Amino acid sequence: MADTNGHDGKPASAGTPAAGGNGASGSGNGGNGGSKLQAVIAGAKATQTRAIEELKETVKAPEKTDVWKSVLRVKHDETPRSRALGVLSNVFLHLHPAKINRDAVAYNYTWGMGGMTFYVYITLVFTGTLLMFYYHPSKIVAFRDILYLESDVPFGKLLRNMHRWGAHLMVIMVELHMFRVFLTGSYKKPREFNWVVGVLLLVLTLLLSFTGYLLPDDQLGFWAVTVGTNMARATPLLGHAGPFGPQLGMTPFNDVRFGLLGGSIVDANALLRAYIWHCVAIPIIASAFMVVHFWRVRKDGGISGPAPVMLESEIKDVKKI
Ligand code: HEM
Numbered sequence: 001m002a003d004t005n006g007h008d009g010k011p012a013s014a015g016t017p018a019a020g021g022n023g024a025s026g027s028g029n030g031g032n033g034g035s036k037l038q039a040v041i042a043g044a045k046a047t048q049t050r051a052i053e054e055l056k057e058t059v060k061a062p063e064k065t066d067v068w069k070s071v072l073r074v075k076h077d078e079t080p081r082s083r084a085l086g087v088l089s090n091v092f093l094h095l096h097p098a099k100i101n102r103d104a105v106a107y108n109y110t111w112g113m114g115g116m117t118f119y120v121y122i123t124l125v126f127t128g129t130l131l132m133f134y135y136h137p138s139k140i141v142a143f144r145d146i147l148y149l150e151s152d153v154p155f156g157k158l159l160r161n162m163h164r165w166g167a168h169l170m171v172i173m174v175e176l177h178m179f180r181v182f183l184t185g186s187y188k189k190p191r192e193f194n195w196v197v198g199v200l201l202l203v204l205t206l207l208l209s210f211t212g213y214l215l216p217d218d219q220l221g222f223w224a225v226t227v228g229t230n231m232a233r234a235t236p237l238l239g240h241a242g243p244f245g246p247q248l249g250m251t252p253f254n255d256v257r258f259g260l261l262g263g264s265i266v267d268a269n270a271l272l273r274a275y276i277w278h279c280v281a282i283p284i285i286a287s288a289f290m291v292v293h294f295w296r297v298r299k300d301g302g303i304s305g306p307a308p309v310m311l312e313s314e315i316k317d318v319k320k321i
Contacts, residue, residue: 104305109184113177114297118290120170124208125283127163135215137275139268142217167209174205186304194296197289204286211278217271225274226266232257 058065063075073089075082087093103109134153135145149156178198181187187195210228214221233241237248238256245255252264262269297303 100302101305104303109305110303111176111180113173113180117170117173117177120166120173121286121290124163124166124170127159127166128279128283130159131163132279137215137272139217139271142215142271146216146218167212170205171209174202178202184304191296191300191304194293194300197293197296201286201289201293204282204289208278208282208286211274211282214266214271214274215278222266225270229257229260229266229270232260 062068063072072086084099131149134149134156136142146160149160151157153159181195181198210225214225233239233252233255235245235256236243237245238250239245240250240252240255240257242250252258258264260270260273261267262273
């Protein structure tokens, strides 16, 4: 394609007054301007050619670019050392061990329940955050917000049901996970501490379910929380109807039940307290314990597991040697 001045498609040849800037100053100046323009165009062409070449090289070998090297600081050739380094030097990949026992992560051993519990928890945090955009923890509007969400908000019913069913699913999954940990004896040395962390996570999961129950402010939640918190009356030492409670000065107006409800009946204060426990305090505490739980799985030597077995194909390989 012929060189142009970029405006009217005409060649930007030397001597064109327009290229010289001052058309009245004569052909000397115009020629000078033209050659300058040509030099600029030649420079731009060279830059374009270099850019195309660099782009081709980037597509061919992205690992050689500065951007790649700034993100992943090790070479990625197919050697066990480089693969291990790749994992160890990356904060996200480092959360997992560089090598694991294949049999220990088999679904028929773990049932995948711990991991799935965690993914359901993440879904609950996500849907719960969206629900918070539509919900006010106030006796006057809480139930109305739920009706609005169910009938007027686009996908509101889906959102609410994802959260509610997810909560049921999490309780079932956490119990199945605990059952498998028990069946495989994974509570024994050196995993006793992580079992205890797990028990706390189970309690926190149940508390999340219980506090969430009151939030719609419907009859179901109201009576469930009335019955549940009535049990707190009988807490030893801290409940006014529990062993040694009265002797320690507990009354319906200063005992643990009063503290939970923010009053002596299930009312506006109870709703606000349930909301804060459910949406802020318990998720923060549970998330912190989950971090410790996962970290300990790794530090306790990875997931416990059956003794490693060899695949038939591997046995043949060994025989060949
Ligand atoms: C929010 C609840 C929980 C989450 C998200 C969770 C997550 C996990 C995950 C991802 C693992 C890795 C292995 C696997 O998937 O089975 C694991 C292992 C383990 N969990 Fe949990 N867990 C929870 C509750 C519990 C409970 C209730 C217990 C027991 C009381 C428990 C005890 C253990 C133990 C001992 C291990 C190590 C198991 C082994 O090495 O075989 N966890 N957990």
